Amino acid sequence: MSIETQPEEARLSARRLWINLAIWGVILGVLAVVLGPLLRPLASEIAAGRIQAHAPDTALFLAQKLPIKVHITAAVAAFLIGLVMLARPKGDRLHKMIGWGWVVAMLTTALSSLFITGINGDFYSFIHLISGWTLIALPMAIYLVRQGKVRQHAQTMVGLFIGGMLIAGGLTFLPGRLMFEMFFG
Secondary structure, three states, X not given: OOOOOOOHHHHHHHHHHHHHHHHHHHHHHHHXXXXXXXXXXXXXXXXXXXXXXXXXXXXXXXXXXXXXXXXXXXXXXXXXXXXXXXXXXXXXXXXXHHHHHHHHHHHHHHHHHOOOOOOEOOEOOOHHHHHHHHHHHHHHHHHHHHOOOHHHHHHHHHHHHHHHHHHHHHHOOOOOOHHHHHHHO
16 A cells, blocks of 8 residues: 555554654664763773672662652652553553552652752752653643543653653763662762
8 A cells, every 4th residue: 555545644643653763763862972971981891890780789778868768769669660551551440540659659759859969069950850841741641641632641651751760760870870879889
């Protein structure tokens, strides 16, 4: 079947797919350019055996201030719940129940981050922009699903998982950051 004979909806769906792939390609490309120079020395240290992963240093975790403990606990919960949400069927009662748990964990993660500074002295860093966006996007995603805009709801939630859990969470494992020290220090 040629593209001219496909129904309009199928053509639009294919176009959206290519646009989404292009956007994610640009995002991943920018991340590679930005993070590449930061991660190259780390990769060589790991390859040389000078840095090795180990069980988390719970004493280091327990020594942290309360906002950091809350933030890490909520982030781990959001990450694990998010993986479950991505893997299971959508739209049923259990999806909604687990989804509310994820929303609470993400809100707690974002709110607690507002009480944490250190990368940039006593000021907020660029990572706090993700927290701000999370505080805006979570209610927006709930509004979208209540308006019947399920696709936009799903895209927003997946975007929050990628941005908040994978990107921001991944940045916490850079050398000099707490999670790096807990697992590799």
